[in-house]
Amino acid sequence: MTSTVQAPTAHEAVLAWVEQTAAMTKPDAIRWCDGSEAEWKELSSRLVSSGALVPLNEETKPNSFYARSLPSDVARVEDQTFICTKTERGAGHTNNWADPVEMKQTMSALYDGCMKGRTMYVIPFCMGPLDAEDPKFGIEITDSEYVVLSMRIMTRMGQAALDALGTDGDFVKCVHSVGAPLAEGEQDVPWPCNDTKYISHFPETREIWSFGSGYGGNALLGKKCYALRIASAMAHDEGWLAEHMLILRLTSPEGKTYTICAAFPSACGKTNLAMLEPTLPGWKVETCGDDIAWMRFGEDGRLYAVNPEYGFFGVAPGTGWDTNPNAMRTIEKGNSIFTNVALTDHGDVWWEGMTKVKPKHLTDWKGRSWTPDEGPVGGEPEEKAAHPNSRFCTPITQCPILSDEFDSPTGVPVDVILFGGRRASTIPLVAEARDWNHGVFMGATCSSETTAAATGKVGVVRRDPMAMLPFIGYNAGDYLKHWVKMGEKGGDKMPRVFYVNWFRRGDDGSFLWPGFGENSRVLKWICERLEGRVEATETPAGAIPTEDGLDLSGLDVKGDDIAEATAFKADEWRAEIPLIQEWLDSFGEDLPTEVAAEFDKLKDALA
């Protein structure tokens, strides 16, 4: 084994932990990642030679690669994701809990020798700008080159992060292994992983242990594991918020800029809204982030949002020139990794929704020859060419509408918070909260149909508080209480809260609202509400646009679709009450009284 003597740091705790992890996992070599171009070239070439990556067409996707995972390793594994706190209450009723000592015993047995035949990479990284007042560092140890390459896109990593950490800085210890040791001379497989998977978090000691999966959310530990689960626990202790939110800057034709943060569950539209191309003339959107927002109070008492990430790990299907042209422009610049999409005969990528006309021939995400009429050879004609949770991993700096404020160490002042989900009925297109606690209630009771971003059934309605159900790193009751307390602290300087639903459906099953760029019409209404320029109709579920409230100029929609999309329907809300009741009851004594009081108001108003 290569010793750590040449380690590019004098940080004692880092060195000791790297030694200790190597002693447990027993890699053939240890490699400290510097984040250089040369390192990217070397590791990507190695994966191309071994067949793990396919280089894409240099003309259309320069310096980009294609990966196919095993069909059993395509999404986050919520069933195998654990919050390990001393008491079961610490993790709360929405998480899988395990005793930290027992979990470490279980996983140590799995980690024992798990990196044999492989290199152990040490990836120093920083979530958020390196020049932040309180930069949040992490070090990920992994035996996957795919993870190293992806972390280089998704985070600020390498020697610069290690230098900024200094010799005694705090860091989150992140251990990852695909769990597939190689015997002497054994040939590697394209996607090493293990049927046994554990994604474990130790919020009390700020550690992450991941085993068995190579998929993004399970393996790129800076993302969901650190920047949401561990960071939400840090944020609770330190008085800030770590949220599953996009951050966008919207400028009106008069030149006024608003910051909007929006929490939608996985695969429910954050990336698309973050890069929206407004259909309304004169409005401009700039992107700060598409998945995670860290929000802290600034000196002026307002909330400021920072995107801790450095890349997009976006849902590929549905991304096209007509839906999200800015994402298309971002990936066109190359330097990206595509996973589980389809491959064209020209060495480019394709997925459902990219183009209206499907290519005549593709290689599908399972590596089978595929045609639009017949589907894959040996499969069913209706099988999609790309997996529904196939993803592009691409540098955020390539986004043509990236905000100048993206790199700001203090972030951007938040004017509006949106909650949303994927609901075929009940939830109107847009509704404004009466005040902060009503907004917290909206977030707390937010619900959505499940998507392919996590393993399990798709299309089942579940409550997803603040779009954080899979990502709250501690007790969900304490989390809601923290939201209430943040409002008490921020008072009238807190952002205004709205609840949106782009996914309401008509009797024929089709979406009532055109979505995508047309969502700018809803954002305009929200800005007008902020300016006190537009009236609204009060309903028990919040204030909704009046009949002529939304700017629909130039919008071609059929019949009463817009009226149906925006409607508050009391009977549908009455049917929702028992579902909300059941959800809030599940918190038991941990439910904040403020949230219970808002529910009482809703029930009274509907009675």
Ligand code: GTP
């Ligand atoms: P994660 O990365 O999993 O957190 O997801 P996300 O919230 O960023 O979701 P994303 O923007 O990638 O959207 C997921 C899917 O929803 C894609 O297939 C989009 O095409 C679709 N979608 C996004 N916005 C809209 C919309 O306004 N209307 C409709 N009908 N579909 C949308």
Ligand code: SPV
């Ligand atoms: C999500 O599932 O919400 C994602 C993708 O953003 S992953 O990083 O894999 O969790």
Ligand code: MN
């Ligand atoms: Mn996400």
